[in-house]
Amino acid sequence: MKEKANTLYPQRKINGTVGFLLNELKPKGKIFTVFNMISLPIMLVGIVLIYIRFSQGLGAVTNLTQQVPWGLWIGFDVVTGVAFAGGAYVLAFLVYILNLKKFKPILRVTILNGFLAYLFYSGALLLDLGRPTSVINVIIGNNFGVSSVMFLVGWHFLLYMLALLLEFSPAIAEWLNAKKAHRILSAATLGAVIFGITLSVLHQSGIGALFLMAEDKIHPLWHNSYMPLMFVVSSIFGGIALVIIEGSISRKVFSSQYDESHDHKSILHGLARICAGGMFLYLVMTVLVFIHEQNAVYLSTTWGAWYLVEILGFVFVPMLLFCQSCIKPNQIVIKIAAVMTLLGILLNRMNVSIIAFRWDAAEAYVPSWQEFIVTLTIIFIEIWVFRWIVRRMPVIRKSPDWAKDKH
Amino acid sequence: MDINRRNFMKSLGFAGVALTVGKSHGAEKKPEGETEFYGMLYDSTLCMGCQNCEFTCAETHGLEEPEDEPEAGVVRKTNQNRRTVINCYETSQGEAYIKQQCMHCNIPACDTACLTQAMHKTKKAPVIWREDKCMGCRYCMISCPFDSPKFEYGSTNPKIVKCTMCADRLREGKKPACAENCPMGAITFGKRRDLIKEARKRIHDDPEYYHNHIYGEHEAGGTGWLYIAGVPMNELGFDTNIRKKSYPALTKGFIGAIAPVDILLPGALLGIYAATKSPKEEEE
Ligand code: SF4
């Protein structure tokens, strides 16, 4: 970024740019907040654990077994996290493709969220790789495993990160006051959005497809050949539910940045309606799959009860709440429904990847405390970076006047 | 085949990769019959559980020697230190021994799963693991229906460990070490087709003694290791309900759908974009 600013503004002294960036590095806002006090020690422990992981191997900090080789870091950080980050492509679709300008005020913050999520999830993925330096093989082609679902997911994932960065880049340009770059980057947005949506649909479904071959390992209630489709559909309302929650937290934390001309309520109701629709579609699909796979026999087992908790408790009930709020708008109900929806997505992804994976194994996998701390560390670092950016760049607040008429 | 494909893919450049994948390469490898694979036939009725195969395997591959013995009621497992185990089961026909290792599937799930082709089905038969390619993602372990690949969790440079059917020895024209050193002749190495014939013959000649099933002939789409025994294989710790088609076939539909979606969806999105864009805004 530094370089770019310099080439664009040769007249600006190097000192000026560096000084500006150094100044921006300083913390803004209070340091001794409750969040900081909780997150800092956890992050410190987490970093020590990450060091141990690299100096002694995965076994030193994780409880992974030969039968359950993917644990919390993949099941939560990657498989669940990607669904939570789905809001970025859904909103880009609403605003740019369907031209629903109403959602524009929350677009940037969602894109930023999505980008950071992907950045940190790929970080988590690297932690989990046994031989992380070899990840380069996938890019340089030593070799291309072109029939591998994971290869395709990986590439779509990587390219989507670039698309998200491009979608967000006008905000960076506004921050650096780089007008020429802003014009170029804004012009590229539509292309980035279109490819971003395509890449998203494919990698969201690809995450479901990863588990297709694990047919004998995942409990039949959670394994079916429609998993790719189910994963995309659930990423729509999962992503939007996160947007709702993130928005309500941001409004409290960054209240000074909000411009009250945004119709916050109508945005919220719009999002609730999308969730209700998405969840209805998902439920219909779930029922069809359930009948098609003749899964009724499992319902009387403990696994069946667990399945019903997921589907009825955390998809059906929040859907009803969203529907109710469509008829009689109520912000509290929407927020409760959004939290339940997120829990439902979490349950579903964890069930597929961990809980019902090798459900018959003699030694069950239970994540170690170290795995939890490292996961929290990654989430906290992400939130710190998010906060750093929001306080500096026009993400929630309005763009500077010179950039207004664009896009 | 491998070299050609690699050059082909390289020449496409990376943007093209994702687009052409679905069309030019299905998940399925060459169908069986085209390739004359080698294989191993294990006859449980001949095995007396002496563990010679375990010891010779450990010696050949520089692994720790086994310290425990097969015992009915105890399931020993392969792990990062041993590539094969002999187990003893109490069956309807009395005690019987069974050997376990990677099955060297004809169309292996691990090979298809592996995003760098570190897991690789060679032309002769062995499914090998290539250290210089693997990134340790353990997707092969997720996908293998027999849980064959094992991972060195205690290492900072972990390997995926499993039976390689002594691919190095085969290259030198030798038999796999276990086949050579089994004192009972319970392990036979040869062309897979011939082994199936031999297995049929043994079952045919002694139908009272053998259970009439060759495990691995069709299981998981056909495996390099073939098993015959006096009892059904589920009494010997094997899953007999396993699918008879190959596992990679399960992802074929998805892989095939990627290219069309990659190509068609952007066009559709552009169409919707054009349709929803109000003329008023264009003026603005
Ligand atoms: S048994 Fe597993 S590891 Fe061995 S070839 Fe088949 S899929 Fe691969």
Ligand code: SF4
């Ligand atoms: S762990 Fe290695 S061999 Fe197994 S799928 Fe991943 S890269 Fe391939």
